Amino acid sequence: MNYIDSKSLYFRYRNSTEDVLKNVDFNANKGEITAIIGESGSGKSTLLRILAGLEVPQKGELAINDRVLIDEEIFIPVEKRGIGMVFQDYALFPHLSVEKNILFGMNKMKKESASKRTCEVLDLVSMKEFIKRYPHELSGGQQQRVALARALAPKPGVILLDEPFSNLDANLQGKIRNELKTILKTSGETAIFVSHDKDDLEIADRVVILNKGEVIQTGTPADIFENPKNEYVRHILGI
Template sequence: MFLDISQLGVHYTGRSKPAVDRVSFSLQAGEIGVLIGPSGCGKTTLLRAVAGLERANAGSITLAQDVVSSAAQHVPAESRRIGMVFQDYALFPHLDAAHNVAFGLTHLPPAQRDQRVSEVLELVGLGNVHKRFPHELSGGQQQRVALARALAPQPRLLLLDEPFSNLDVDLRERLAHEVRGILKAAGATALFVTHDQLEAFAIGDRIGVMHQGQLHQWDEAYALYHRPATRFVADFIGHGVFTPAHIEQRGDDVVVHTALGDLTDMLECPLPGAYAGGLCDVLLRADDIVHDDSAPVKAQIVRKAFRGSEFLYTLKLHTGETVMAHVPSHHNHALGEWIGIRAEVDHVVTFPRETGAAPATTPI
């Protein structure tokens, strides 16, 4: 592994809980990793520890087989050959784009420095902005100049801390795709911090979900969405709800009884013995619920959010449970209207029943 983080702990004086608590994950050379989670979850502290800006109190950080952080060892940030891109870009306003990019290349002869500046500006799609100052560039262009400056010294690892947070929402996902292409073209290994799921999905090969200093899951985006390892990941990623369910063995098959009816052909479903009495909570994603006027189960629209090509409906069943559904936007139903719905679940994801949850649903 090119970057290996093992049981990393970072503690701040005066705090009872560690900011980073026994976190382990790794990146291969050329991979892009993303850390995502709510504010205060420890993702930026972890990034700063990798950069050498925070000391490790436990565990270790290994970069290209060199231990750069441990409880007994701390390689200074300037000796790690790590590039950083900050959320405020940190461009020098009095320098044009070329001189901003050249700032970390003073060790090179002038001709080589100019060549490298041209190479990286071309790489980020800004081959014609050498003489333009930051205030003459758009936010997206400024971000790419900052990326070019970080890539110019050919760092072993690139760190990006919420780099798109100052940009318009519509620009973020597009720029994330562009930056991914730039990093892949450069052969860079990168670790990226964001709170935006669409950014994370657009840029990351591996995504880590953090909460209260702990890493709950380090995986591909598809697995985080369809096979969340913890209830927090299931709740944090995507749209969905937890609804009470009862798992029953019926011959050679496992049946999951829910308020939406029986879920069958559940190849990945745990056996009833995994939970006391077979009682659990099942995760129902918005794309697991299909609008079908002929379905026997009806639900009332209590909230609707227009997303352009679709609505995100929040629906309440007669039994009181709430579910969510993605519905094509030409199905423009009114609030309070009752519509037919059915479940189409490819991956049954279950968790222990939360205390105080509703009783198990009887088959419909």
């Protein structure tokens, strides 16, 4: 049974005549890391925003853990989806400490429970010693780990990451990729990230390749590298 299941998603922006997403189907199993890969304008970030509840598709269905989030009659808003989001710029509050950034997302939890959970997720991302620091006192990689800890803290069903490595120095990207995979696998969360970089596929269990709003190919990284469907896929993979 698929944990995430989307069917026939269509999306176009207001006052536009062109679909950004066209008949998009994809699924993921619980605990998997899925990479959505495509060039600029492929629709990958729009798809991520639809999954998060930040955009409303014109057509299609989306269910997570058998709970319908989108269909012809239903649209569950972002705050009720139980989804964690790590934005490309990390979106940490600059005036709040690491601790308070994470506590911010657990305002409905009892104070003692929220404090305990904050320590748990900071320990998971190896940032516990920085609990009283502020974002400007952290490196880019450290900020990303805090943003991930904040997303994990409420125990969401799914974690979404928008271009998680694009703001990092090239010499750090490989190290951070491996760290991110370890954290996600340890947490057991189902994760989806978007990227334009084929090197990011090495941490994915499943890959969705988009071009001009359409799914061109899905499969494991090994399957896609061994059997690219067309010239576009070969171009994306650099082969």
